[in-house]
Amino acid sequence: MRSEIRIDLAALARNVRTLVRALDGAELWAVVKADAYGHGARDCAPAVLDAGAGALCVATVPEALALRDGLRDARILVLGPSSEDELANAREARLELVAADGRIPEDLPVHVKLDTGMGRWGTSELVASGRNVVGVMTHLATADSDPGFAREQLRRFLEATEPLSHLTRHAANSAAALRLPEARLDAARCGIALYGLSPFGTDPADDGLEPVLSWKSELTLVKLLRTGDSTGYGRRFVADRDTWIGIVPVGYGDGFRRDLTGTTLLVDGEPCQVVGTVSMDAVALELPGELRTGTPVTIVGRGLLLEQHARVAGTITYELACGIDSSPGRARRVVTS
Numbered sequence: 001m002r003s004e005i006r007i008d009l010a011a012l013a014r015n016v017r018t019l020v021r022a023l024d025g026a027e028l029w030a031v032v033k034a035d036a037y038g039h040g041a042r043d044c045a046p047a048v049l050d051a052g053a054g055a056l057c058v059a060t061v062p063e064a065l066a067l068r069d070g071l072r073d074a075r076i077l078v079l080g081p082s083s084e085d086e087l088a089n090a091r092e093a094r095l096e097l098v099a100a101d102g103r104i105p106e107d108l109p110v111h112v113k114l115d116t117g118m119g120r121w122g123t124s125e126l127v128a129s130g131r132n133v134v135g136v137m138t139h140l141a142t143a144d145s146d147p148g149f150a151r152e153q154l155r156r157f158l159e160a161t162e163p164l165s166h167l168t169r170h171a172a173n174s175a176a177a178l179r180l181p182e183a184r185l186d187a188a189r190c191g192i193a194l195y196g197l198s199p200f201g202t203d204p205a206d207d208g209l210e211p212v213l214s215w216k217s218e219l220t221l222v223k224l225l226r227t228g229d230s231t232g233y234g235r236r237f238v239a240d241r242d243t244w245i246g247i248v249p250v251g252y253g254d255g256f257r258r259d260l261t262g263t264t265l266l267v268d269g270e271p272c273q274v275v276g277t278v279s280m281d282a283v284a285l286e287l288p289g290e291l292r293t294g295t296p297v298t299i300v301g302r303g304l305l306l307e308q309h310a311r312v313a314g315t316i317t318y319e320l321a322c323g324i325d326s327s328p329g330r331a332r333r334v335v336t337s
């Protein structure tokens with residue numbers, strides 16, 4: 001085994017229930033785009049629906065079609081743009097689309113997107129004619145970082161959609177669902193929080209969330225570097241004294257990025273630092289002494305949060321999670337319920 005990725009569907013279900021409680025009557029729509037943020041949409045989508053989500057959201061028509069096979073009755077919204085030649089398939093699969101450029105596709109349910117400050121998809125004037133328009137939406141740029149601007153976006157949205165209050169109005173992402181009660185409206189589109197990752201980059205437990213993904217491997221080789229010896233490409237780590245290092249068979253080809261040098265993994269539960277350059281298929285840890293090969297290494301889990309790695313890499317958990325490759329040639333994937 002190179003590494004093992006575990007997906008805990010019971011934790012996922014508890015996160016769904018936590019969000020449903022926080023939403024206090026608004027519907028929870030579960031965002032499972034990008035293969036459920038790297039957690040596996042095929043496993044996560046039915047689990048979130050069972051736990052109380054009212055709909056699924058994905059980014060593309062092909063992502064939606066892949067889910068439709070197993071989920072005949074679920075509402076599936078495509079948040080991103082769809083092209084003319086995808087419309088026939090979208091209709092046949094009973095998808096709901098988002099109109100983000102003023103054109104409203106016909107013969108299927110449409111949510112019209114208003115740009116209230118994200119400066120991305122959506123029109124700045126609301127064009128919401130058509131009997132097939134079922135919802136109006138906007139997307140918040142700063143729900144995790146600047147609630148003042150998020151409230152201003154919300155004010156613009158409510159003002160523009162006032163005459164359309166008979167439609168489903170939705171604006172909140174995870175951060176807004178958790179911390180901005182007035183953004184909950186009729187439904188909230190939550191992604192990151194479902195997976196027990198904090199939209200604020202802090203400890204998910206602060207918001208009652210539990211990580212769904214854990215990732216472990218083992219020391220495949222343990223060796224002694226003598227003073228002056230180095231490990232890895234570029235000799236970026238040179239031992240300044242006799243140093244035991246352990247090699248873990250995981251690297252950037254698995255989604256353990258090159259900028260994670262310096263982060264901490266747990267070797268038999270004890271924190272050890274990643275030293276030297278991360279390779280495609282291997283990473284080195286500085287050990288406290290000689291350990292046996294086969295000693296378990298926790299990459300994520302047992303209290304070691306993806307948020308900690310994100311801080312070291314200067315990125316967000318969203319990006320790290322989406323990058324984890326749990327395809328069969330890379331990792332063993334275990335799903336528990």
Ligand SMILES: *Cc1c(COP(=O)(O)O)cnc(C)c1O
Pocket residue numbers: 031033079139172173174175189190191192193199
């Ligand atoms: C991805 C996405 C979301 C989910 O955001 P989280 O921060 O993961 O909760 C919500 N709405 C839209 C339009 C999105 O693209």
